Amino acid sequence: MSRRPRDSTRLIRAGHPRGPLARTVGPPIQKGSTVLVNAAAALYDERRPTYGRGGLATQHALMSALVELEGASAVRLFPSGLAAMTGAMLAVLEAGDEVLVTDAVYKPTRRFCNRALRRFGIAVRYYPPRTKPNDLMAMASPATRLIVLESPGSLTFEMQDAPAIAELARARGILTLMDNTWAAGLFFKPLERGIDLSVQALTKYVGGHSDVFMGSAAARDDRLAEALDHAIWDFGWAVSPEDAYQMLRGLRTLPTRMARHEASGLAVAAWLAGRSQVAQVLHPALPGAPDHEVWRRDFTGAAGLFGVVLKPCHTRAVHAFLDGLRLFGLGFSWGGFESLALDCDPQFGVRVQRPRFAGPVVRLNVGLEDPDDLIADLERSLKFLSDES
Ligand SMILES: Cc1ncc(COP(=O)(O)O)c(C=O)c1O
Structure with a gap:
C-alpha cells in the first residue's frame, strides 16, 4: 500500500483549481513565475x-x-x-x-x-x-x-x-x-x-x-x-x-471619461481665455489657440490637460493663485479623475530653446468634477493673483 504523503507535501500539492474557470466579465488575475508544462x-x-x-x-x-x-x-x-x-x-x-x-x-x-x-x-x-x-x-x-x-x-x-x-x-x-x-x-x-x-x-x-x-x-x-x-x-x-x-x-471606461475630460477642459479653457489676468490659453483644441489647425486636422478629440499663460506677474503671485485653489490639487501627474495644477516655468530651463511666453505658465489637469465648480474655484483664486501682482 502506498504511503500517505505528510502534511508538508500535501499542502504543496493541494488547492489547485480543477477544470476551466467560471467565465467573468474581466480576465482572471493569473499570478505565476513558474509555468508548468505537461511533458x-x-x-x-x-x-x-x-x-x-x-x-x-x-x-x-x-x-x-x-x-x-x-x-x-x-x-x-x-x-x-x-x-x-x-x-x-x-x-x-x-x-x-x-x-x-x-x-x-x-x-x-x-x-x-x-x-x-x-x-x-x-x-x-x-x-x-x-x-x-x-x-x-x-x-x-x-x-x-x-x-x-x-x-x-x-x-x-x-x-x-x-x-x-x-x-x-x-x-x-x-x-x-x-x-x-x-x-x-x-x-x-x-x-x-x-x-x-x-x-x-x-x-x-x-x-x-x-x-x-x-x-x-x-x-x-x-x-x-x-x-x-x-x-x-x-x-x-x-x-x-x-x-x-x-x-x-x-x-x-476610457472613451466615456475622455469625453468628459474633453468637454470640461474646453469649458474651463474657454472661460480662462476671457479673464483679464490671462494672456493666452495653450489648448490645441481651443479655436484660435496655437496650432489649433494641426489639432483639428489630425485629432478627433482633446484631453483635459492644457496650459495657461498668465499676464506678467511675480512668482509670489503665481504661488498665491495656486495655493488658493481648493478643487485643484498641486501635483505633477495628470489623466486622473481629480483636477491638478502646477507652475511650469521651473521646468523650462532644461530646454535647448527656452520657450517664450508673455508671462508665467500654469498647467491644469481638468478632472471629472463639475466644470462650473472648477471655474468657480479658479475665479476665486485668480483674485489672489491680482492681490499679489
Ligand atoms: C508625456 C508623458 N510621458 C510619459 C510620462 C511617464 O509616465 P510614468 O509616470 O508612468 O513613468 C509622463 C508622466 O508624467 C508624461 O507626462
Whole structure:
C-alpha cells in the first residue's frame, strides 16, 4: 500500500483549481513565475509560455485590448510610462546611432537621453517642436536612426505635423516614435498615420485613478514587435497581473471619461481665455489657440490637460493663485479623475530653446468634477493673483 504523503507535501500539492474557470466579465488575475508544462518534451518548446515574466492571462488580455485600441501589430507592457519610452528607444537604437528628440519632450525622457543614451554611444540632438517636417529632415544625418515626437508637448502644448514627419522619415529609412499619452490612444492614432512606435503612459488616462504605473509601446509591424520583445526579454521588464487588471478595467471606461475630460477642459479653457489676468490659453483644441489647425486636422478629440499663460506677474503671485485653489490639487501627474495644477516655468530651463511666453505658465489637469465648480474655484483664486501682482 502506498504511503500517505505528510502534511508538508500535501499542502504543496493541494488547492489547485480543477477544470476551466467560471467565465467573468474581466480576465482572471493569473499570478505565476513558474509555468508548468505537461511533458518534458515541452520544456524547451518556444512556441508556448515556459516562464511567467512575459505575462500570463491578465497581461495578455490587456495587450490584446491595446492592440485593438492602437491598431498595432503588437503591444508590449512596461512597468511605467517612462520605461515604455526608454524601453522602446533601447529596442531600436545601437551605439553609433543618432536620435532627434523634440525639445518639448517630457523631462525624465530627456534625462534618459542625455545620461543613458549618450553613455552608450548614442548621439542625441533636440529640435524645436514646431520645426517644419522638411527642416527636420534637413537636420537628420546618415547616423539618424530615430525621431522622437511628443504632440502636443505635455507642458507647452505645441503640435507637430506627425503624419508628414512620419512619411518623410520613412522615405529616409528613419524610425519614428511618438509619446501619445495626451491623446490616450483614442484621439490620435499614431500607427495609422505612419508612426512606427506609439507609446503611452497608461499611468495617466488609461489607469485614470492616479494609483497605478504602467506604460505601453505599440509596434506598427512584426519586425518592430520582435525588437520590443527582445528588449523586454534582455532587460527583464515585467508588470504584475494586478496592475494589468487595473489598466484593463480603466480601458473599459476610457472613451466615456475622455469625453468628459474633453468637454470640461474646453469649458474651463474657454472661460480662462476671457479673464483679464490671462494672456493666452495653450489648448490645441481651443479655436484660435496655437496650432489649433494641426489639432483639428489630425485629432478627433482633446484631453483635459492644457496650459495657461498668465499676464506678467511675480512668482509670489503665481504661488498665491495656486495655493488658493481648493478643487485643484498641486501635483505633477495628470489623466486622473481629480483636477491638478502646477507652475511650469521651473521646468523650462532644461530646454535647448527656452520657450517664450508673455508671462508665467500654469498647467491644469481638468478632472471629472463639475466644470462650473472648477471655474468657480479658479475665479476665486485668480483674485489672489491680482492681490499679489
Ligand atoms: C508625456 C508623458 N510621458 C510619459 C510620462 C511617464 O509616465 P510614468 O509616470 O508612468 O513613468 C509622463 C508622466 O508624467 C508624461 O507626462
